[in-house]
Amino acid sequence: MRQHHRTPRLLGTLLIVAAAGLSAGTSAAPAAAARAASPLGRVVPAPVSADAGGTPYEITRGTRIRVDDSSAVRQVGEYLADVLRPSTGYGLPVTTNGTGGIRLRLGGGPFGDEGYRLDSGAQGVTITAGKPAGLFHGVQTLRQLLPAAVEKRTVQPGPWVVAGGTVKDAPRYAYRGAMLDVSRHFFTVAQVKRYIDELALYKINALHLHLSDDQGWRIAIDSWPRLAAYGGSTEVGGGKGGFYTKAQYEEIVRYAASRYLEVVPEIDMPGHTNAALASYAALNCNGVAPPLYTGTNVGFSSLCVPKPVTYAFVDDVIRELAALTPGRYLHIGGDEAHSTSHDDYVTFMDRVQPIVAKYGKTVIGWHQLTGAHPAKGALAQYWGLDSTSAAEKDQVARAARNGTGLILSPADRVYLDMKYTDATPLGQKWAGLVEVRRSYDWNPGTYLPGAPASAVAGVEAPLWSETIVKDADIDYMTFPRLPGAAELGWSPTATHDWNTYRVRLAAQGPRWEALGIGYYRSPQVPWPAR
C-alpha cells in the first residue's frame, strides 16, 4: 500500500491507553462504561484516548477564541465562533491576543495530517494540531464535550462547561468518505452544503458526488453543453432535475474545503450513461439517441466502446472536470456495465484510466474495475455484500495484493439507502435490511478475505437517491448510520465495541435534534427520552 494513503498513528502508548479502556469484550465493559459516563468518553468517532480529570473549563461572556496568526487557523476559529455564538449569546472574539480561553494552535507533535490534542482545564481549552485539518477535527470534538443545546441557533441558558481532561486523537484511515447521488434526484448547492456540514461533525473528509447516471447529468461541460442542458433536465419520477454550473460546482468544492472535505467527482462509465447517450446521438453505436430515462432500472446503457468519438468525449469531460477539482481523485464508476461485453469493458477501462492520469488525477472505480487492469495507484471501491461470491471477492483481494488500494463500502453494511427494517418508508432492500448494529459491527481491516489490511485506504458510506428527494430523507437514512461508518474510518480498532458505541451514539440524538436533523430512532440504541 502506498504510504500517502495512511496517516501515521499517534504514539503506540496512546493506543495502549485506548485498548485498556475500551477493548471489545465483556472484561473491559466496566472501564468502558465509566468512560462513557464522562463527556470525554462519549465522543463519536471514539478518539484514540480520552482521559478525564482536573478542573473543568466554563465558556463565559469573557471567553475569547485565540488563534495563531495564520488565515487557515483563524478560519477554523471563526467556524467555531459561528457554532458557539448563537446558543451562548456571547461575543467570543477571534483574536491572536491574550491568555486562557479557547486556544487553537499549530504545533509539533505526533499528529499526522489530521490528528490533534485537546487539553481542558481551569484556564481554558487548548487544541493543538500539526495542520489546520487537525484543529478542525478537534473543534468537532469540543462541540461534543459541550451540552447538546450548544447546537441550537437561539440563545440557551447554559452553563457551557467543558469537562477537564485530555483527548489525543488521529484517524485510523486517511480516506473517510460519504457519497451523495445527485443524479437520481438532483440536490441543490444549498442542500449539498447542508450535507457537508453534517458530515463534518463526524470527521468525514471526502465527499464523493455521483454526478452522472442514466437519469441525469449534473455538471456543466462546456465542450458538450447538451449533457447538462438536456441530460440534466429530469430525474427519477420525471421531476425537473437540474445541474451545477461550473461556478456552482466550484462553490461546493470551496465549501467542502472549508470543512476539510475533499470533493471526489464521479462520472460513471461505460454503463449508467443514458443521460449522456440521450444528449448526443453520436455517442451511441447505432447513432440514435435514446429518450431520457426517469425509472430506476440499472444496467441497460453503455457508451460505444469501438467509436473514436467516445474517447474524445471522455477526454473533454475528464479534462474539464479535473480542471474544476483540486482534489486528488476522479471516480470513473465502472459498475453494473451489464450492456457492455467483458472485452469492451476491459478495453474501455484500460483506455480511460490513462486519460485521468493525463489530467493529473488518481483513478477511483467501483470494484468491477479490478476485472480490467487497475492503473498504478488506483483505488477500487468495494460495494459487494457478505454474500458476494468468493470469486468476485478474490478478484478484488488479488488486485489489493497487487497494489490496488481499497475503499470499503459494503452495500449490506454502509449503503445509507438500504432500509433499516421492512417498515422503513424510504430506501431499497436489494442488499438486505441494514439496522444500526449491522452497519457498525464489522472491521474494515479484515473485511475482505485475502486482502491485506494495509491495502485499505478507508471507508465510504454511499447514499443513492432513487427514493431520496428532500433534506429530511437524506437525514433519516444518514442518521444514525453515518456516524458508525465514520467511526469505522476514524477510530482505532481497540475502541470498537457495539455495547459501548450504542451508548455513545445515543448521546448524539439530542445534538441532532438541536441541529434540526431528523433521524431513525432505532430500538437498538438507548436514546434518551425526548
Ligand code: ACM
Ligand atoms: C453500485 O451500487 N452500483 C455501485
